[in-house]
Amino acid sequence: ELKVEQNPLFLSMQEGKNYTIYCNYSTTSDRLYWYRQDPGKSLESLFVLLSNGAVKQEGRLMASLDTKARLSTLHITAAVHDLSATYFCAVDMRFGNEKLTFGTGTRLTIIP
Amino acid sequence: SQTIHQWPATLVQPVGSPLSLECTVEGTSNPNLYWYRQAAGRGLQLLFYSVGIGQISSEVPQNLSASRPQDRQFILSSKKLLLSDSGFYLCAWSLGVGGGLVDEQYFGPGTRLTVT
Numbered sequence: 001e002l003k004v005e006q007n008p009l010f011l012s013m014q015e016g017k018n019y020t021i022y023c024n025y026s027t028t029s030d031r032l033y034w035y036r037q038d039p040g041k042s043l044e045s046l047f048v049l050l051s052n053g054a055v056k057q058e059g060r061l062m063a064s065l066d067t068k069a070r071l072s073t074l075h076i077t078a079a080v081h082d083l084s085a086t087y088f089c090a091v092d093m094r095f096g097n098e099k100l101t102f103g104t105g106t107r108l109t110i111i112p
Numbered sequence: 113s114q115t116i117h118q119w120p121a122t123l124v125q126p127v128g129s130p131l132s133l134e135c136t137v138e139g140t141s142n143p144n145l146y147w148y149r150q151a152a153g154r155g156l157q158l159l160f161y162s163v164g165i166g167q168i169s170s171e172v173p174q175n176l177s178a179s180r181p182q183d184r185q186f187i188l189s190s191k192k193l194l195l196s197d198s199g200f201y202l203c204a205w206s207l208g209v210g211g212g213l214v215d216e217q218y219f220g221p222g223t224r225l226t227v228t
Contacts, residue, residue, distance in 0.1 A: 033216050042202060043156075043219040088156070090217070098144050098163055098206075098214045102156045 002027050002093045006103035014111050016078050021106045023072040023089035030067045031092035033100065034074055036085045043088065047074075076108075084110045114139035118203050118220040125227055131176075131190040133223050135203030138184065143205040144214055145186040147178055150200040162186060163208065198227045 003026040013019050023032070034046040047056040049065035049072060056063050060083065062075045072089055086107045090100040115138045125131060137143050147159040158171045160178035168178050175194060179187045186203060201224075204217040 031213060035219075040224075042222045043204075045216050045218065048216050092213050097169070097212055098208050099146065099158060099161050099169075100206075100214065100217055102158075104155045 002029075002091060002101045004089060004091050004101050004103040006087075006089060006106050008106060009104060010107050010109075012109045012111060013076075013079055015080055018078065019076050021074040021076075021087055021108070023074070023091075023103050025070050025072075025091045025101075027070075027093055028067075029070070029091045029093050030065075032065050032072045033090045033092075034063050034072070035088045035090065037088065037105075038085050046087075079110045081110045081112060084108055114205070114218065116203060116205055116218060116220040118201075118223050120223060121221065122224045123226070125193050125225065127195055127227055128192045131188070131193050131197070131225070133188040133201055133203075133225075135186040135188075135220055136184055137205045140184070140205070140207065142183060142207075144208055145180060146204040146206075146217065147186065147188050148202040148204065150202065152199070156202070159188070193227045195227050198225055200224050 005024045007022050032049045035043040036046050037043045047063040052067040054065045060077045065072045086105045088105045089103045092100055117136050144163050146161045148156045150156050162168050162180045165180055176190050200222050202222045203220040206214045206217040208214050
């Protein structure tokens with residue numbers, strides 16, 4: 001059974017600082033997705049990572065995938081308040097019956 | 113472009129009452145469809161998914177059921193709601209890419225259900 005773990009679960013950081021969210025998964029996969037969820041809202045797609053070594057960047061967020069380590073990171077650079085949200089990674093397992101397995105989520109709070 | 117709709121947006125129902133939530137997708141054919149539930153402050157729990165009309169896979173045994181009467185319509189139902197059914201219900205769609213793999217999932221706006 002595929003397990004997807006994120007850490008930290010909660011992250012409170014000051015504006016202007018850098019930090020990284022980690023997503024570890026337990027079985028072979030080379031397709032990983034990052035989503036953002038604002039309080040009370042639905043999930044919004046952030047990044048699609050489809051191969052080992054893939055790196056995607058959008059503004060102050062950068063995501064990468066290391067399939068050999070079964071690890072993806074979401075790096076936040078010079079955080080600003082509007083990045084406060086919950087971030088989920090989701091993994092597509094090979095022969096996984098066409099569904100994603102989501103991580104537990106990381107609730108990020110940016111303090112002015 | 114593709115669009116996913118859910119209704120109602122919010123719902124307050126008494127314990128023991130029935131439930132019907134609807135999800136429809138526009139602008140694509142033969143999508144995979146998914147129902148998730150999110151309890152307050154928690155992660156996503158996959159309830160059901162469907163890879164085609166009449167094909168439903170259940171992930172968690174409970175008092176909920178799902179149906180897919182049309183290609184782009186997915187319905188979540190219950191005959192008798194429990195307090196523990198309260199939560200944020202999200203419908204999502206994606207396209208299969210072969211080998212049991214799927215493309216990214218796109219989520220609807222969600223239905224917030226409160227069972228009283």
